[in-house]
Amino acid sequence: MAKILMVQPSKCASCRNCELACSFAHEGVFNPNKSRVHALVWERLGLGVPLMCMxxxxxxxxxxxxxxxxxxxxxxxxxxxxxxxxxxxxxxxxxxxxxxxxxxxxxxxxxxCDLCGGDPECVKFCPNEAIEYKEADKGMLTKKAMYAEKFKKIFEEVE
Amino acid sequence: MEIIIDGKKVEAQYGETILEAAKRNDVYIPTLCHSEALPGLATCRLCMVEIVENGVTKRVASCSYPIQSEIEVVTDNEKLRRIRKTLLKLYYTMAPNSEMIRKLMEQQDVREFNRCKVDTENKCTLCGLCVKACETMGTNAIYTVFRGAAKKVGTPFDEPSEPCIGCGACASVCPTNAIEYLEENGTRAIWGKTFKMVQCKACGKYFATEEEIAYLYQKLGDDIDIKKCETCRKKANANRFIAAIKAEGF
Structure with a gap:
């Protein structure tokens, strides 16, 4: 089974380690601007959303x-x-x-995002497992589809 | 099949070019007009190699010569060096200020060449990569116009070309950086045409030309939404996540 990247905003501590790890792995510099992943942070809510190519x-x-x-x-x-x-x-x-x-x-x-050839740096450096790279088994895909359906409804309400 | 490059046996596939086989086996062949995205131009001739095929020795452009039998390839010898030097001298007279030409001259040990008239204004070597890029985009806005010494790259009748979308692919693929474009005050100018740029609905950044957006809608259909710049699109996406988390408590 192929692996997929999973993001869980409620686990993100907004440390932005992922950004630094990513830009260093790809460009050899610690520059969030050159990172493939960006953690968007809502400080008051205590939430962060790491976003990369879907x-x-x-x-x-x-x-x-x-x-x-x-x-x-x-x-x-x-x-x-x-x-x-x-x-x-x-x-x-x-x-x-x-x-x-x-x-x-x-x-x-x-x-x-190029998935780092199958071993994503952002996953390795995420201290809270907010970004995970997991085998997409059937149960998880069903769960994902369920979330997506819920998300879709909420998105429609937002827009 | 097996071919020999510079005395070394290497694996090659039927139909692939000599340059591809050489690259895969870490054999360096200098190129100017070669781009993997736009193969088969073979205008610069710098990638010339010597091959022995069926007992016949000949010199071919490695970027476009398909391997069809077990040939022997030499990428560097006195004759080939002379050909490359002559070519680079001529390219120098065409585009003396181009960084790429300078780099190749240094690498091939060619000194400045002043026997011909040197055009210090020009940077274009007429390789045709830009024309091919534009063709690939499906826009066909630029061509090589005129023939012989007057040959140049341009739009039809040197007028602002209607199909041009201002994407700048031509400038991006140009090996000598000969194509200039200017972006200022919400406009982008290239090939004599000034494009009005679209402003991001959220932050006001100018992010694409109107023609580019029209091209995207034509390609992707009307259900995609390109009213914001990439940063604001990302923010909007994150906002949706947050809204979902707040509503559902994921």
Whole structure:
């Protein structure tokens, strides 16, 4: 079974270790701007939401990419970006409905979660297991679908 | 199948290019116009290698020559070096201020070349990557126009091109950074066309041109929502999480 990234905002302590671990692993610098994951923090509520690429099954970024630089990788069970195939049109960044991709004009790179080749750094450095990388078994997927359904209802109310 | 690159036996697949096989086996071949995203241009000729196929020695552009039999490849010898040097000297007269050309000259040990007229203003080597990028995007806004010494890259009749969406892919793929674009005061200017940029509904940042947004809607359908910049979209997404947590107590 393929693994998936799971985020639990109620467990996030807003320490932002994930951001630093991510930018260091990918760019060699401790710069949250270059991180693939961002923890958005609500200090008064004591909540934090670590957000990264959702690796959508039906990803708009993949659909809009004309060269196949952004592609669904079955082995990694995610959406991956191939630097060699990217021509820098940056349309994927506008296409992402969740704003989870950005562009680094310095290195001409799309900054987007690549699951660290199957061993995500953010997961390793998260002290509270707010980000987990788990086998997606049937029970969990059912649970996820249930949450998604609830979420959808709430989103509709919010908007 | 097995081919020989610089005396070393390496595995190669039928139909792949020599450059691909070389890259996979960590053999360096200099290139200027090569991009994996836009293969098959073969205009710069810097990737020239010598091959022996069926007993015949010939020099081919490794980026576009498909491997069809068990050939022997030499990537560096006196003759090839001379070809590369001559090419780089000519590229120097075309684009003397380009960083990429300078880097390749240094690497191939080529000194400045002043026997021909040197065009200090120009940076374009007419490799055609930008044209191919634009074609790949499906916009077809730029072409190589004129032939011979007057050849250049441009829009039809040098007028602002209607299909151009201002994405800047051409500028991004250009190996010599010859294509300039300017972003200021909510506009982006490229190829003589000035684009009005769309402002983020939430923070006011200018994040894409109107034409880019129209292109996205055309590609992805109307049910996607691109009114905010990526940062604000992310915030909106996090807000939804928080709203859900508050409502349901996840």
């Amino acid at each position: 690796h959508c099954d039906d990803a708009p970024c993949v659909e809009v990419c004309m060269t196949g630089a952004l592609h669904r990788d079955e082995e990694a069970n995610g959406v991956l970006w191939d630097k060699d195939k990217c021509i820098g049109c940056k349309l994927c960044i506008s296409a992402c409905p969740f704003g989870n991709a950005s562009y680094d004009s310095e290195t001409k790179s799309v900054i987007k």
